[in-house]
Amino acid sequence: xxxxxxxxxxxxxxxxxxxxxxxxxxxxxxxxxxTMQLRSTERQLGCALALCFLALIPWGIPRARALDNGxxxxxxxxxxxxxxxxxxxxxxxxxxxxISEQLFMQMAELMVSDGWKDAGYEYLCIDDCWMAxxxxxxxxxxxxxxxxxxxxxxxANYVHxxxxxxxxxxxxxxxxxxxxxxxxxxxxxxAQTFADWGVDLLKFDxxxxxxxxxxxxxxxxxxxxxxxxxxxIVYSCEWPLYMSPLKKPNYEEIRQYCNHWRSFADIxxxxxxxxxxxxxxxxxxxxxxxxxxxxxWNDPDMLVIGNFGLSWDQQVTQMALWAIMAAPLLMSxxxxxxxxxxxxxxxxxxxxxxxxxxxxxxxxxxxxxxxxEVWERPLADLAWAIAVINRQxxxxxxxxxxxxxxxxxxxxxxxxxxxxxxxxxxxxxxxYEWTSELxxxxxxTGTVLLRVEKRSHTSKSLI
Ligand code: GLA
Numbered sequence: 001x002x003x004x005x006x007x008x009x010x011x012x013x014x015x016x017x018x019x020x021x022x023x024x025x026x027x028x029x030x031x032x033x034x035t036m037q038l039r040s041t042e043r044q045l046g047c048a049l050a051l052c053f054l055a056l057i058p059w060g061i062p063r064a065r066a067l068d069n070g071x072x073x074x075x076x077x078x079x080x081x082x083x084x085x086x087x088x089x090x091x092x093x094x095x096x097x098x099i100s101e102q103l104f105m106q107m108a109e110l111m112v113s114d115g116w117k118d119a120g121y122e123y124l125c126i127d128d129c130w131m132a133x134x135x136x137x138x139x140x141x142x143x144x145x146x147x148x149x150x151x152x153x154x155x156a157n158y159v160h161x162x163x164x165x166x167x168x169x170x171x172x173x174x175x176x177x178x179x180x181x182x183x184x185x186x187x188x189x190x191a192q193t194f195a196d197w198g199v200d201l202l203k204f205d206x207x208x209x210x211x212x213x214x215x216x217x218x219x220x221x222x223x224x225x226x227x228x229x230x231x232x233i234v235y236s237c238e239w240p241l242y243m244s245p246l247k248k249p250n251y252e253e254i255r256q257y258c259n260h261w262r263s264f265a266d267i268x269x270x271x272x273x274x275x276x277x278x279x280x281x282x283x284x285x286x287x288x289x290x291x292x293x294x295x296x297w298n299d300p301d302m303l304v305i306g307n308f309g310l311s312w313d314q315q316v317t318q319m320a321l322w323a324i325m326a327a328p329l330l331m332s333x334x335x336x337x338x339x340x341x342x343x344x345x346x347x348x349x350x351x352x353x354x355x356x357x358x359x360x361x362x363x364x365x366x367x368x369x370x371x372x373e374v375w376e377r378p379l380a381d382l383a384w385a386i387a388v389i390n391r392q393x394x395x396x397x398x399x400x401x402x403x404x405x406x407x408x409x410x411x412x413x414x415x416x417x418x419x420x421x422x423x424x425x426x427x428x429x430x431x432y433e434w435t436s437e438l439x440x441x442x443x444x445t446g447t448v449l450l451r452v453e454k455r456s457h458t459s460k461s462l463i
Contacts, residue, residue, distance in 0.1 A: 071259055
């Protein structure tokens with residue numbers, strides 16, 4: 001298969017923008033493990049345990065170099081239309097839910113007036129179906145003139161005037177998934193068009209691409225084309241999702257070109273879909289977790305909290321686990337009509353802080369037994385987030401006993417820690433010794449999310 005591009009133009013490190021931010025590297029936990037003083041047999045046992053965990057999980061693997069555009073230093077937060085509004089083109093019959101500039105302007109207003117922007121949701125993103133069916137006479141993409149009468153530049157100005165950023169959608173192949181013009185053969189023109197319009201994020205889909213070579217080259221080429229425009233544009237890819245049926249994705253390479261990347265099927269508004277994403281993630285964690293970090297993230301797809309398909313406990317599970325997975329938080333819901341409970345969950349500061357933790361390490365599934373799953377994520381300042389899911393879909397709440405020594409690779413609570421339950425409701429659980437246990441109760445399909453901080457009764461500061 002011949003490539004459309006001169007391979008020398010697509011291989012090699014992406015160009016650098018001036019806006020480079022400092023990325024945190026290194027592994028403070030490893031250092032702690034080795035310098036820890038052994039004062040008792042328990043500690044020796046703990047150290048052995050910790051080293052055992054270290055050997056099991058690719059802890060020491062240095063993260064691959066990220067796309068060096070200074071963006072997505074923490075996972076992107078915002079709103080994306082697809083799951084809730086899909087490809088509704090009928091503005092006659094359904095003026096309030098068709099894909100139109102009015103929809104995005106309304107969402108922009110609400111993102112500011114209803115506290116979403118203050119909570120961190122910054123990117124208002126258009127998905128498929130915004131385009132006119134044809135490019136213009138100069139080969140540029142254009143918005144559908146009926147549904148976006150002001151055009152995208154006008155919408156971007158409006159979104160920017162609210163202090164938000166605008167995301168747009170295009171496709172690496174000949175057509176978008178919904179059949180609108182694809183970017184194949186037009187990568188430079190499209191990147192420049194988006195930059196000229198003032199776009200801040202590109203979701204680049206992978207439908208209608210005729211070969212793996214075109215897919216790979218196209219994703220790389222677009223990364224470089226965006227960078228060449230000089231505008232800061234977050235690059236959201238679906239490269240591994242479309243590649244994996246044909247070839248194992250090289251995540252280290254993908255991270256060099258994309259700010260986040262989808263690997264698994266589209267989310268839908270159902271528990272079945274959320275749990276399939278969790279199962280895919282845990283079964284591939286050896287390959288994907290260590291790759292994530294400042295500048296590049298695994299993307300398990302949109303948050304569907306606030307819609308129709310998830311029970312309250314399942315919404316709690318999605319929020320907690322998207323925080324553990326360091327996932328982009330792109331809500332797809334109707335901000336004009338969302339329950340106060342869903343809004344509070346999506347705007348929950350302490351959970352967002354876990355998602356946005358500056359250490360930038362993705363969490364992983366620690367253990368799975370008797371229909372419980374324990375997940376954990378290392379956080380800055382030697383803290384940890386722990387999530388326990390009750391995966392049993394029959395019966396009522398079930399108790400789970402956490403052995404404190406097992407948390408955070410054996411070091412999170414050595415010699416003691418302070419534990420706060422964040423979800424389903426916030427409760428200070430207090431101080432726990434390294435050898436103690438914690439009993440929690442979890443609803444079916446629900447999650448208990450904990451924040452564990454390394455502190456003793458006597459000191460309020462870090463040990
Ligand atoms: C694909 C993507 C979705 C959405 C649709 C739009 O299925 O994976 O996220 O963008 O295309 O057509």
